[in-house]
Amino acid sequence: MQEGAVLEMRGICKYFPGVKALQHVDFTLREGEIHALMGENGAGKSTLIKVLTGVYEKDGGEIYIKGHQKAVTIKSPQDAQNVGISTVYQEITLCPNLTVAENMYIGRTKGSFANWKQMNEGAAELLRALGIPASPTQQLGSCSIAVQQMVAIARAVDMDCKVLILDEPTSSLDEQEVAKLFTLMKDLRMKGVGIIFVTHFLDQVYEVCDRITVLRDGQLEGEYPIAQLPRVQLVSKMLGKELDDMASIRNDGEDKKMDTGTPVLEAKQLSSAAGIKPFDFSIRKGEVNGFTGLLGSGRSECVRAIFGADRKTSGTVSMDGKQVKINKPLDAMKLGIGYLPEDRKRDGIVGDLSVRDNIILALQVMKGFFKPISRAQAEAFADEYIKLLEIKTASSETPIKQLSGGNQQKVILARWLLTNPRYLILDEPTRGIDVGTKVEIQKLVLKLASEGKSVTFISSEIDEMLRTCSRLVVMRDRKVVGELTGEDLNQTKIMSTIAGGGN
Amino acid sequence: MTKLETPTKKTLGTRMKELVRQQIFIPIAALLILVVFNLIVDPSFFAITLGQNNNGDPVLSGYLITILNNASELVILAIGMTLVTSASGGQDISVGATIAIAGSVMLRVLCGDQVRPETMQAPIIVAFLAGCVVAMLFGAFNGTLVAYFKIQPMVATLIMFTAGRSIAAWINNNTLPIVNDPVFAYFGNFIPGIPIPTPVFIAIACMIVIALVLKFTTLGLYTQSVGINSHSSRLNGIDPAFVKFLTYVILGLCVAVAALIKVSRISTINYSVIAKDIEMDAILAVALGGNALSGGKFNMAASILGAYVIQFLTTTLYKFNVASDALPAYKAVVVIILVVMSAPVVREKLSKLWKARKEAK
Numbered sequence: 136m137q138e139g140a141v142l143e144m145r146g147i148c149k150y151f152p153g154v155k156a157l158q159h160v161d162f163t164l165r166e167g168e169i170h171a172l173m174g175e176n177g178a179g180k181s182t183l184i185k186v187l188t189g190v191y192e193k194d195g196g197e198i199y200i201k202g203h204q205k206a207v208t209i210k211s212p213q214d215a216q217n218v219g220i221s222t223v224y225q226e227i228t229l230c231p232n233l234t235v236a237e238n239m240y241i242g243r244t245k246g247s248f249a250n251w252k253q254m255n256e257g258a259a260e261l262l263r264a265l266g267i268p269a270s271p272t273q274q275l276g277s278c279s280i281a282v283q284q285m286v287a288i289a290r291a292v293d294m295d296c297k298v299l300i301l302d303e304p305t306s307s308l309d310e311q312e313v314a315k316l317f318t319l320m321k322d323l324r325m326k327g328v329g330i331i332f333v334t335h336f337l338d339q340v341y342e343v344c345d346r347i348t349v350l351r352d353g354q355l356e357g358e359y360p361i362a363q364l365p366r367v368q369l370v371s372k373m374l375g376k377e378l379d380d381m382a383s384i385r386n387d388g389e390d391k392k393m394d395t396g397t398p399v400l401e402a403k404q405l406s407s408a409a410g411i412k413p414f415d416f417s418i419r420k421g422e423v424n425g426f427t428g429l430l431g432s433g434r435s436e437c438v439r440a441i442f443g444a445d446r447k448t449s450g451t452v453s454m455d456g457k458q459v460k461i462n463k464p465l466d467a468m469k470l471g472i473g474y475l476p477e478d479r480k481r482d483g484i485v486g487d488l489s490v491r492d493n494i495i496l497a498l499q500v501m502k503g504f505f506k507p508i509s510r511a512q513a514e515a516f517a518d519e520y521i522k523l524l525e526i527k528t529a530s531s532e533t534p535i536k537q538l539s540g541g542n543q544q545k546v547i548l549a550r551w552l553l554t555n556p557r558y559l560i561l562d563e564p565t566r567g568i569d570v571g572t573k574v575e576i577q578k579l580v581l582k583l584a585s586e587g588k589s590v591t592f593i594s595s596e597i598d599e600m601l602r603t604c605s606r607l608v609v610m611r612d613r614k615v616v617g618e619l620t621g622e623d624l625n626q627t628k629i630m631s632t633i634a635g636g637g638n
Numbered sequence: 639m640t641k642l643e644t645p646t647k648k649t650l651g652t653r654m655k656e657l658v659r660q661q662i663f664i665p666i667a668a669l670l671i672l673v674v675f676n677l678i679v680d681p682s683f684f685a686i687t688l689g690q691n692n693n694g695d696p697v698l699s700g701y702l703i704t705i706l707n708n709a710s711e712l713v714i715l716a717i718g719m720t721l722v723t724s725a726s727g728g729q730d731i732s733v734g735a736t737i738a739i740a741g742s743v744m745l746r747v748l749c750g751d752q753v754r755p756e757t758m759q760a761p762i763i764v765a766f767l768a769g770c771v772v773a774m775l776f777g778a779f780n781g782t783l784v785a786y787f788k789i790q791p792m793v794a795t796l797i798m799f800t801a802g803r804s805i806a807a808w809i810n811n812n813t814l815p816i817v818n819d820p821v822f823a824y825f826g827n828f829i830p831g832i833p834i835p836t837p838v839f840i841a842i843a844c845m846i847v848i849a850l851v852l853k854f855t856t857l858g859l860y861t862q863s864v865g866i867n868s869h870s871s872r873l874n875g876i877d878p879a880f881v882k883f884l885t886y887v888i889l890g891l892c893v894a895v896a897a898l899i900k901v902s903r904i905s906t907i908n909y910s911v912i913a914k915d916i917e918m919d920a921i922l923a924v925a926l927g928g929n930a931l932s933g934g935k936f937n938m939a940a941s942i943l944g945a946y947v948i949q950f951l952t953t954t955l956y957k958f959n960v961a962s963d964a965l966p967a968y969k970a971v972v973v974i975i976l977v978v979m980s981a982p983v984v985r986e987k988l989s990k991l992w993k994a995r996k997e998a999k
Binding site: 442444463464465468474476481482483484485486487488492496497499500501503504505506507550 | 853854855856857859860862863866867869870871872873874875876877934935
């Protein structure tokens with residue numbers, strides 16, 4: 136093992152049927168450092184963490200822990216705990232209806248009897264030492280999420296952990312709470328704990344971390360001291376694009392004659408309960424624009440706010456210059472807005488219903504409760520769109536869940552096209568589907584725009600955005616941080632805007 | 639819904655397989671087994687005779703008539719229970735207790751504050767409507783707890799399950815009012831001159847109504863959509879909470895109709911006995927129809943058939959002189975077999991076995 140290292144992972148491999156989730160990944164954590172594990176979705180971050188915590192069994196490689204002569208075998212979360220690896224997950228996994236002290240000692244008392252007094256005293260001391268503002272006898276559920284998070288950390292620390300894994304701990308915290316958490320993390324660093332910090336927030340990485348390991352497509356991209364990896368470099372490493380070959384790929388040349396009249400939709404200072412900072416947004420007739428930013432930067436939350444999917448907390452929306460009220464999805468639909476959600480499985484498909492019912496669903500709801508679409512009519516609609524979008528399905532009667540991802544996505548697309556919207560929001564329409572279908576969907580977007588519809592297109596793949604959008608709104612940490620048009624629409628500029636922060 | 643087979647050449651085997659895969663196959667098969675069993679043991683089970691009752695009116699009698707007659711309340715409840723199950727992924731266990739309440743309200747309106755009035759104090763239709771309103775209000779209460787307070791349906795309806803019969807007794811000051819008017823007895827017995835029991839017609843009327851509702855509104859699509867995926871339903875403009883709420887109110891209406899039949903059958907009420915355990919039979923009817931009790935897709939016809947199967951079973955057991963105390967135990971055995979046989983895991987295994995056997999030949 137290296138000098139000063141508490142954890143070394145060497146040549147870790149993990150395969151799932153048809154997927155190489157991790158290929159010979161090395162990872163080293165030193166004593167008293169905060170080490171960021173970065174990578175796009177699907178890069179292998181969570182798989183690596185799960186291998187380390189014993190949720191998955193590795194298919195190759197070795198794990199060394201300080202104080203153990205040989206490589207350790209970690210086959211269950213219990214094993215991980217025994218060798219001193221503790222994890223605090225994004226969602227609180229403690230029991231909200233027990234007290235703080237009970238939560239800290241649950242499952243760790245010896246024998247069947249608990250010494251409550253001793254337990255409370257021990258907890259109080261630890262809380263004081265870590266500066267956590269909670270009393271041991273307080274019910275955990277009555278603490279703020281941040282404090283609950285900290286209690287989980289305190290529990291981990293008290294179990295003599297050498298390696299503390301924080302998996303997206305800040306995603307449900309506000310700024311002040313994040314600051315408190317960071318203070319705690321820095322304290323622990325002083326005490327010699329090695330911390331693995333997984334997050335999507337770039338700013339936070341640069342605020343507390345000492346070192347960054349970047350993964351991409353299940354492989355190690357590299358390990359860097361924070362000072363040697365400027366933000367732009369980090370983003371380009373995560374996306375796997377060299378800065379050099381980022382000359383503009385945009386080839387349309389013909390600058391679209393923009394309709395300069397009133398925007399089809401204009402949002403002012405819009406914010407929602409999903410925790411998005413107030414933003415302005417507008418789109419014109421025949422325009423295709425997009426939201427870009429890293430995952431978790433608030434792209435989806437923005438469009439959800441426009442569609443009324445999350446509760447609006449401030450701001451106004453107007454269409455054609457007239458102010459409109461969008462409090463729920465149906466309001467937006469009646470105004471001619473369609474929304475293809477990011478999470479197809481959770482928010483898009485109605486799994487057990489037939490392809491036909493899935494296609495007519497939105498139109499049916501708009502028509503109303505007492506005007507059901509006749510069977511024959513529904514059949515006609517379904518057949519029309521199955522043909523138009525070349526949806527591969529045994530019949531319109533087949534439950535949608537039996538279709539492949541790309542075909543499910545086409546069905547959802549058909550659902551919204553059928554409502555003939557003026558403004559269509561496509562949130563990650565190309566995720567997890569084959570290349571052919573991706574191109575088809577991009578073509579379709581441009582065709583819709585040429586027909587005078589407005590489209591907002593969100594994709595994690597910047598290439599796709601560049602090919603389809605004439606304007607990009609850039610997001611970072613749930614804030615709009617820039618808007619790019621014309622000349623600025625190239626990878627380099629997009630990445631530097633995403634990265635931000637003076638580099 | 640069955641699609642008409644295209645007249646291509648299909649072997650009997652594949653056709654059988656398609657039939658077996660249909661959801662409604664389960665209750666049909668159960669019914670067939672019961673029919674065959676009775677045919678073998680005692681064919682007179684199916685005899686129907688035309689006789690006369692005490693008033694000299696013609697009435698049909700026989701086990702089949704008994705089944706059709708006695709299943710009526712269950713059928714009506716199964717309709718509402720299917721919708722509730724589909725939308726909320728849970729069941730209302732308070733229907734028996736709310737039948738007691740609705741029945742009690744009807745008697746209270748008919749009898750006023752007398753126990754045994756000479757004449758009815760209000761028209762039957764008024765009493766019935768009052769019962770409907772009250773039953774729907776209790777449905778709305780359950781629906782609010784489930785849909786807006788997001789309490790598990792079983793837990794939410796446990797409240798009325800426990801309190802319902804006391805409330806029913808309290809409505810009539812714990813007396814047992816009796817309606818003397820023979821017209822009131824028509825709904826649960828016979829209308830003079832018509833030899834078929836009235837509840838059969840009421841049940842059929844309810845089936846027609848629900849068929850029309852499902853055809854001319856989007857209730858079916860909405861409940862299923864909400865039950866399968868409430869997230870995407872919401873993003874398609876459906877209000878999942880309201881749809882769930884609505885199904886409980888509809889079940890309330892079904893309860894009122896069933897209550898009318900129940901109290902009319904005996905022209906009075908017994909708070910602790912009326913419609914006892916009927917909720918379990920209603921839930922069972924839904925399950926027997928092959929509908930997932932966790933909600934989502936439903937097949938109304940299969941649920942209704944399921945209700946008749948349960949009554950068929952009950953009557954068969956009575957015929958073989960199974961003591962009424964022991965009845966639930968016998969029923970449980972049959973039900974276990976039926977439910978296990980209809981479980982997807984078992985059906986898959988069976989069809990695999992079937993395939994293997996065919997290949998072995």
